[in-house]
Amino acid sequence: MIPSMVIWGWLMVQFGFFDVEKRLARLSGLGDQLEAFSRTVDFEVFRSDLNRALAYSDRSKGGRLPFDPVLMFKILVIQTLNNHL
Numbered sequence: 001m002i003p004s005m006v007i008w009g010w011l012m013v014q015f016g017f018f019d020v021e022k023r024l025a026r027l028s029g030l031g032d033q034l035e036a037f038s039r040t041v042d043f044e045v046f047r048s049d050l051n052r053a054l055a056y057s058d059r060s061k062g063g064r065l066p067f068d069p070v071l072m073f074k075i076l077v078i079q080t081l082n083n084h085l
Contacts, residue, residue, distance in 0.1 A: 043070050047069065050069035
């Protein structure tokens with residue numbers, strides 16, 4: 001979720017209607033790592049192995065949905081490449 005307002009010091013700034021699209025376009029222009037990985041690596045190949053390794057419950061007791069395992073794997077790969085683990 002992207003907040004509609006941000007507080008910087010004493011100044012409160014509200015995002016405009018197209019600000020999110022402008023930010024994403026700027027990231028794409030700078031070379032977004034997620035876009036590069038999407039073009040290069042098919043991460044869906046790992047989905048079955050990740051689901052088997054994580055062994056999610058059947059959710060019969062309720063609870064919130066788990067995070068997408070492929071997304072979490074992408075995050076770990078990017079963190080490793082940028083030395084943020």
